[in-house]
Amino acid sequence: MTAAARPYRSVLYIPGSKDRALEKAATLACDAIIFDLEDAVAVEEKVNARATLIKALTEADYGSRARIVRVNGLDTPWGRDDVLAMAEAVHAGAKIDAILIPKVSMKGDLDAVANLINGVPLWAMMETAMGMLNAAEIAAHPRLEGMVMGTNDLAKELQSRFRADRLPLVTGLGLCLLAAKTYGRIIVDGVYNAFKDEAGLKVECDQGRDMGFDGKTLIHPAQLEIANAAFAPSEAEIDLARRQIAAFEEAQAQGLGVAVVDGKIVENLHIVTARQVLAKAEAIVALAN
Ligand SMILES: CC(C)(COP(=O)(O)OP(=O)(O)OC[C@H]1O[C@@H](n2cnc3c(N)ncnc32)[C@H](O)[C@@H]1OP(=O)(O)O)[C@@H](O)C(=O)NCCC(=O)NCCSC(=O)C[C@H](O)C(=O)O
Ligand SMILES: [Mg+2]
Numbered sequence: 001m002t003a004a005a006r007p008y009r010s011v012l013y014i015p016g017s018k019d020r021a022l023e024k025a026a027t028l029a030c031d032a033i034i035f036d037l038e039d040a041v042a043v044e045e046k047v048n049a050r051a052t053l054i055k056a057l058t059e060a061d062y063g064s065r066a067r068i069v070r071v072n073g074l075d076t077p078w079g080r081d082d083v084l085a086m087a088e089a090v091h092a093g094a095k096i097d098a099i100l101i102p103k104v105s106m107k108g109d110l111d112a113v114a115n116l117i118n119g120v121p122l123w124a125m126m127e128t129a130m131g132m133l134n135a136a137e138i139a140a141h142p143r144l145e146g147m148v149m150g151t152n153d154l155a156k157e158l159q160s161r162f163r164a165d166r167l168p169l170v171t172g173l174g175l176c177l178l179a180a181k182t183y184g185r186i187i188v189d190g191v192y193n194a195f196k197d198e199a200g201l202k203v204e205c206d207q208g209r210d211m212g213f214d215g216k217t218l219i220h221p222a223q224l225e226i227a228n229a230a231f232a233p234s235e236a237e238i239d240l241a242r243r244q245i246a247a248f249e250e251a252q253a254q255g256l257g258v259a260v261v262d263g264k265i266v267e268n269l270h271i272v273t274a275r276q277v278l279a280k281a282e283a284i285v286a287l288a289n
Contacts, residue, residue, distance in 0.1 A: 006066060007031045007284050008215040009231035010224050011148070011188050013070075015040035017049035022056040025065075029224050031215065031287065032066035034148070037082050038073070038102050046078045050085050057094040064287050068123060068146075070100040074112050087117040098123045098145055103153065105130040110141045121145035123186075127153035132172040135179035147180050148217055149173060151190030164203060177212050189213040195220035205230035232284055233277045241274035 012030040014021045016037045025033050035057070041049045057067060071082035083099065090096050097120075101113050104124035113122060122143045126135065127150025139147065151169055155161075160168030173189070180187035189208035192201045201223055205216050209230050216227045233241070244259070244266045251259035251266075259266040 005279065005283050007231075007280065007287055008066070008146075008186055008188055009284075010227040011066075011068075011215055011217045012221070012224065013040060013191070013217060013219050015049070016053035016069075017041045017045040019052065022052070022060065024221070026060050026062050028221050029228060030065055030218070031228075032068060032097075033062060034068045034070050034100060034217065036070045037078070038070050046072070050078075050082060054085060054089045054094060057089060057096060058092070062095070066097045067095055068098045068100050069096055070102060070125070071113075073102050074109075080116065083113055083116045086120070090117075090120060096120055100125060100148060102150070103128050103131070104138055106134050107137045107141055110138065110144060114141075114143045123148060125150045125153075126172070126176045127151070127157075129154070129157050129172075132175050135175045136182065139176075139179035139183040139185050144183075144185060146186035146188065147176055148188045149176060149190035149213075152193070154190075164200065166204070166207065173211060181212065186214050187212075189216045191217045191219050192223065193219070195223055198222075198226060201226050202230065233281045237277050238281050241277040244270055244274045245278075 008031050010030040011032040011034060012025065012028065013034045013036050014025050016022070016035050035053050037046065037049055037053065053069070069086055071086065072078040074080055086096055086099060099113060099117060099120055100123040101109060102125045104110060104126065105128045110122055110124065122141070123146040124138050124144060126132070126138070126147050131138065132154070138144065154169060154172055158168055166173070177187060192204050194200055205227050208216055215231045218224060218227055240261070244261050247259035247261050248266050248271050251257070257267065
């Protein structure tokens with residue numbers, strides 16, 4: 001499955017230092033895993049976590065889940081060695097689908113990692129104020145495949161307060177979405193910290209889906225089901241897409257360029273969306289099989 005066709009409804013962070021979580025992840029219903037060497041790993045565990053993670057990526061079977069490794073920044077004592085270790089691990093047969101770079105603020109941050117590792121797509125954490133302003137040049141980078149919103153770091157930099165409607169973050173979320181969509185990149189929403197608050201998570205997932213995100217990053221297995229449901233096409237959306245395509249094809253056969261379904265016009269552009277809905281639904285079924 002190509003990266004563009006692959007679902008990214010649920011993208012679960014797993015601390016690279018935690019053996020039990022690394023083992024458990026192979027059984028969880030997530031579309032992708034971010035194996036974290038950055039913020040989820042304590043300073044004294046950084047070096048050991050690197051080795052623990054490489055062992056898991058070499059030996060464990062994560063099935064169809066996308067495997068994304070978040071390295072430490074190159075401005076830290078561990079970043080360069082993380083990237084070089086992942087390059088060596090890939091060479092030795094470890095399966096890594098992408099390297100996720102924290103706190104990307106400009107195109108040069110991607111160049112610096114691209115120069116250390118070949119043949120592995122790069123993803124960017126979008127979580128600094130400068131990153132928001134430079135989102136377009138970051139998304140345009142030829143090695144970039146995906147973007148992940150880092151809403152905790154962004155809120156920290158903005159000195160904003162938590163609000164259920166995420167008003168302080170909406171400008172940044174929107175800028176990154178515009179950039180990702182312009183360049184055809186995957187874009188995944190930030191985490192919801194209160195991992196026992198299912199109702200709050202659902203509200204935030206629905207908001208992210210409404211805005212156009214491909215999925216949500218998660219911190220706990222209990223969050224998977226809500227994200228998987230929120231970012232999958234619903235039965236009603238699938239049914240509508242099928243009816244729109246049928247009605248439009250019938251209209252075309254009669255020499256018309258517009259059909260009407262449920263009292264609303266259906267034009268060529270709506271058929272593009274309808275086909276995307278069906279393709280995503282099929283990709284989700286394929287992932288499960
Ligand atoms: C948040 C946690 C610390 C909670 O841990 P814990 O109290 O151990 O949870 P539970 O006892 O409820 O766990 C139940 C079982 O589930 C497994 N588990 C828990 N979390 C994960 C996980 N993320 N992946 C896989 N498995 C997980 C436990 O091992 C238990 O298993 P079992 O033994 O079978 O019962 C913890 O969930 C956690 O550490 N989460 C990840 C935190 C993290 O990665 N943070 C960094 C990323 S967020 C970020 O940095 C955002 C961004 O950069 C920004 O700026 O916004
Ligand atoms: Mg962060």
